[in-house]
Amino acid sequence: MxxxxxxxxxxxxxxxxxxxxxxxxxxxxxxYGAESGWVEARTSCDHLASLSADLAHIPTPDTPCYRCQHPNENWLCLCCKDVLCSRFVNKHMLQHFQQSNHCLALSYSDLSVWCFSCDAYLDAQVIMQLRPVYETAYILKFGEAPPFRRV
Known part of the structure; x- marks a missing residue:
């Protein structure tokens, strides 16, 4: 009832x-991104040959921009290991790419990897050549090894 x-x-x-x-x-x-412009990171890139031979030894994530000394929003050039600020600060990494054609960079903010030539993010957990620098940057930033997802 x-x-x-x-x-x-x-x-x-x-x-x-x-x-x-x-x-x-x-x-x-x-x-999680459907309305925020979420993009799928690429799992391959034709520009990996330009990577520095030694990406296990990199500047720490708190390194300021080499040109303007800005402390935040900095990127690591994966070709020459310069640390330069983002397009949201003074665009020094973008200018570096335009002048040197060094197209691969790792963001110290979120540890994403960007290829300026592909105009795309790269999946550092899937692309084996990027895993060492991603792991080193993660350890330097968080003090522990990153949790890698299964690929």
């Missing part, structure tokens, strides 16, 4: 629950 008394509200409950689930799904998509 309790079911009969709540029959009208229970018929709207599943619809309300569906709306709530849809809102939660939209929120997750927004958080």
């Amino acid at each position: 309790a079911n009969q008394e709540t029959g009208s509200s229970s018929s709207s409950a599943p619809q309300g629950h569906q709306v709530q689930l849809q809102q939660e799904e939209e929120e997750l998509l927004s958080i």
Whole structure:
């Protein structure tokens, strides 16, 4: 009999629950990138030959930009190991690429790897040539080895 008394509200409950689930799904998509311009990192790049031969020894993530000494938003050139600021500061890494054609860089902010020539992020956990520098930067930044996902 309790079911009969709540029959009208229970018929709207599943619809309300569906709306709530849809809102939660939209929120997750927004958080994890569907609406924020999320991009899939590339798993290959034709420009890896320009990588520095020794990427196990790199400047620390707190190294300021070599040109303007800005302390944040800096990138590591993976060709010559210069540390330069991002396009959101004084664009010194972008200028470095334009002048030297050194196209591979690692962000000390989030440890992402960007190829200026491909105009794309690269997956440092999948591209084996990038794993040593990613691991070294992670250890320097966080004091422990990174958790690598299975590829």
